[in-house]
Amino acid sequence: MRPFRSVFGIIVIPLATAALTAVPARAQSNLEDALKQYSGNTVKGYIQPLADLFGANMNAGWFSPGAVPKSGLHFRLSIIGMAAQVSDKQKSYTAPTPTGFSPTSFQTATIFGGTGTLVKNANDTSLQYRGSDGLINATLFPLAVPQVAIGGFAGTEAVVRFITTPSISSGKFPKTTLLGIGARHNISQYLGVVPLDLSVGVFYSSFKVGDIVDFHGLLISGQASKSFSLLTLYGGAAWEQSKMKLSYTSTDPQAPGSVSVTMDGANSFRFTAGAALKLAILRLFADANFGSVTNFSGGIGFGF
């Protein structure tokens, strides 16, 4: 068992984290090149699905496995994986053509789409305009992050998640940093005998990619759970908000210059249902989150 535990701890967890976080890290460099071609008015359609899906991911996985111990020091280290479902409607959008062009708009790929559409001017088909290709080909858009929960004071626990990837290839792939903090509080302790473990929580996240993309997310939730021996069923409802801010210099000749755009993620409310399995110090959990964006999270945790 010891060799397996060593390999698991030293190799598998970092590899899993690196593999999953490598996707947005690599995407960013190419993404920046694509975004610079758009003005502030035209970039939103291309990038909005990223705001929706990443926002949903960033606000997921906070409150497994449900119950907050009322007393006694507890500590749990988890690796949380989240994945948001990419729908077909998030793969294309209606983009404007340049001023004077006919037609005035066309359907082309978002960041999650395929090949960009070529559109020809109706009056002179030798004049043509094209949208950029989609960058990410996915049915699920993932994110992974290590997370620590520490509790022991009046049924309250603090939760922190953090991961950073350095700039690599001489800055071609910029540094990324994800930081999340939050707290949960057990409210069953105030309600006498109740059949469920109830808690409330508030969580804040930020994710910065190089100098051009900045995400912020906020989740306020209520959770309920019920344990059956090794199995815990849990669920919850939450209000949430996520914002993605883009800051870059556009090369669009029709509107060149500094662009600063803030986009809201699609989710405002989510309902969560999941299950957790406790095996000694090990906890496995998986849940589904339903809102404007369907999102899944799961993970593995060690704690006492």
Next chain:
Amino acid sequence: MNRKLAGVVLLLGVGTMGSTCINDPFLVAVNLQALTDTVNIAAGTTTTWSGQTTISAGSYLNSDFGNLQNVRIYDIRVTGVGTYSGNVTGSVSINGTLLISFTGPWSTFNTTQSLLTSPAITRNAAGIAALRTAVLGGQAVTIAGSGTVSTSPVPALKVIIEVLGQVDAQP
């Protein structure tokens, strides 16, 4: 045994979530930059005008982009700056090949005229082909404008020619 089970579950999870990948090839429709020529028409009795600008490859396209696959023009615009009551006739060439010709009252060109909408501008396909060849070959582009105005004396005027295009490129 429990830890082995956990490892299997994690690896399965990682494998499943690896369904995300980067599109390859990934083509960005890159805006060509600075393909502009501004020609000053000196005040005086001379009714002909001409002027050219040479734009290096590094100026119209960021060197970060390689593997160029296609070049498109989506508009050519001509603007006349200054007040003048006569007419203007002109032509614009790309690396020596005629791209457009234009004619009309100067006052018409005080409002930017677009190849997309203006009957005052006529396109020449060979000029677009010349631009495509230059960009795909990483060559400098020389935009040369020349023409006449109808009557003298001529006040100080300015003709601005803008070529708007894209190139499909891989970052």
